Amino acid sequence: MNFKKIMAAVAAMSLVACAAAIPASASAEGATVEIDQVEIDLDELKAMNYEVPINIVLTENAGINAFAFGVGVEEGCSFTVDMDVQEVMMAVEAAKSSDAEFAWVNGANARTYKKSDMIICGIVVKVPETAAVGDQFDITYAAQDQEGKKHIWGDTTTKADYVAAGSADAVDGWIKITGVPTTEATTTTEETTTTTESETTTTESETTTTESETTTTTESSETTTTTTTTGTGTATSTTPGTGSPATGTTDVLPIVGVAAAAAILGGVAIVAKKKED
Numbered sequence: 135m136n137f138k139k140i141m142a143a144v145a146a147m148s149l150v151a152c153a154a155a156i157p158a159s160a161s162a163e164g165a166t167v168e169i170d171q172v173e174i175d176l177d178e179l180k181a182m183n184y185e186v187p188i189n190i191v192l193t194e195n196a197g198i199n200a201f202a203f204g205v206g207v208e209e210g211c212s213f214t215v216d217m218d219v220q221e222v223m224m225a226v227e228a229a230k231s232s233d234a235e236f237a238w239v240n241g242a243n244a245r246t247y248k249k250s251d252m253i254i255c256g257i258v259v260k261v262p263e264t265a266a267v268g269d270q271f272d273i274t275y276a277a278q279d280q281e282g283k284k285h286i287w288g289d290t291t292t293k294a295d296y297v298a299a300g301s302a303d304a305v306d307g308w309i310k311i312t313g314v315p316t317t318e319a320t321t322t323t324e325e326t327t328t329t330t331e332s333e334t335t336t337t338e339s340e341t342t343t344t345e346s347e348t349t350t351t352t353e354s355s356e357t358t359t360t361t362t363t364t365g366t367g368t369a370t371s372t373t374p375g376t377g378s379p380a381t382g383t384t385d386v387l388p389i390v391g392v393a394a395a396a397a398i399l400g401g402v403a404i405v406a407k408k409k410e411d
Contacts, residue, residue: 165194170189188273188309190257192252197292201242206276223243224243266315272307273307
């Protein structure tokens with residue numbers, strides 16, 4: 135029986151099993167598939183070109199001859215399917231979807247396969263090159279494909295349908311990046327604003343105006359003018375006072391000797407004394 139005929143039989147089995155009674159022993163044991171959970175050092179990841187091999191393992195097997203399930207990686211990752219690591223004694227194929235982030239895996243055998251802890255298939259996950267220490271990239275088990283077709287785990291020979299019985303279990307996987315985080319030195323410049331409050335003091339100065347009274351006393355000098363008339367004409371003689379102008383005081387002293395001499399010589403002596411106030 136070729137693979138397509140086996141899968142057609144598996145599909146028919148799944149529909150019949152939904153209505154059939156499930157044996158208690160088969161439903162109690164069931165099947166469990168686990169996806170690897172891997173921690174990898176960032177330097178090692180870089181050396182591997184950011185590609186991490188992941189195994190999908192059948193860890194519990196009560197007896198199956200048909201299975202189908204999906205596997206997907208989170209956005210930003212991609213993967214390829216690796217059949218070279220397969221250990222189960224079944225014909226297995228994986229159909230990748232067009233978005234490169236999902237695959238539907240099928241397996242079938244004419245006889246029941248009961249061995250546990252066997253690798254169903256492998257995938258090679260490529261994580262983003264921006265991966266950093268502490269990042270985790272999830273790899274998820276899918277119970278249905280992108281068209282809504284549900285997963286299958288069962289044994290057609292015993293009419294066991296572990297999905298219908300609720301004993302088909304799955305464990306999601308992940309890739310976690312480890313290592314020493316790169317610390318970027320960050321220099322923070324704090325801008326300090328200093329506000330200086332200046333106090334303005336207004337000083338009212340009182341201006342005192344002193345009025346000084348200056349008294350200037352000017353005394354006119356007394357000038358003595360003597361006019362002498364003789365037979366030939368008139369002679370006038372002016373004698374200034376002897377006071378000191380610097381002191382503002384003028385003393386006028388009559389020159390008696392001159393007047394007397396004029397009277398003797400000329401006959402008529404006219405003495406004019408003028409005082410300017």
